[in-house]
């Protein structure tokens with residue numbers, strides 16, 4: 001997964017990275033707009049296919065980009081590790097021949113999203129996380145406790161970033177390449193911590209200001225994003241990335 005430092009010199013276009021959270025047909029209140037219905041996800045993936053784009057894990061997209069083969073790929077990322085990823089997202093992804101990355105909170109496996117005010121949703125346990133990996137999807141770290149990382153002292157930062165990688169590697173019995181900053185909250189120390197912990201790459205939310213390998217921007221996709229709206233967001237991504245190059 002590493003690039004041996006040889007190819008790092010040439011700037012590469014930032015890949016389009018879509019950010020999802022919960023995929024579920026539930027009709028309970030969703031004040032943070034975290035939920036996308038599985039039918040809507042299916043429509044969005046159909047829209048990608050019409051654009052001749054294929055959804056893959058962020059690790060696969062970054063590796064392809066390193067080889068100069070990222071065109072035609074879009075990364076699909078799913079934050080927090082909700083149980084509904086296994087129940088609803090995996091079958092839809094399978095149907096379209098696509099894969100994704102799910103970012104799990106390693107000290108909360110089998111628990112709930114207790115870091116959020118509002119509705120509690122169940123999170124995958126270790127066994128379910130292994131099933132996701134066995135089904136061909138990437139599992140990355142979303143920290144140990146879903147803490148805000150900017151401003152943390154060095155020891156706490158290490159526990160959240162390096163500690164969660166070690167925990168997840170134990171769960172999976174395989175190396176973990178990707179990290180996702182909770183709340184997209186990252187400062188220079190947190191990005192250094194991700195690099196030092198051995199992650200190949202890491203992603204934030206929206207922020208196109210840095211956009212290096214350990215602060216890859218993503219954009220939010222929600223229930224309101226019909227196929228045409230998603231296509232428009234992809235165009236906006238291309239414009240935003242053209243500006244930072």
Ligand SMILES: [Zn+2]
Pocket residue numbers: 079080142146182183
């Ligand atoms: Zn999160």
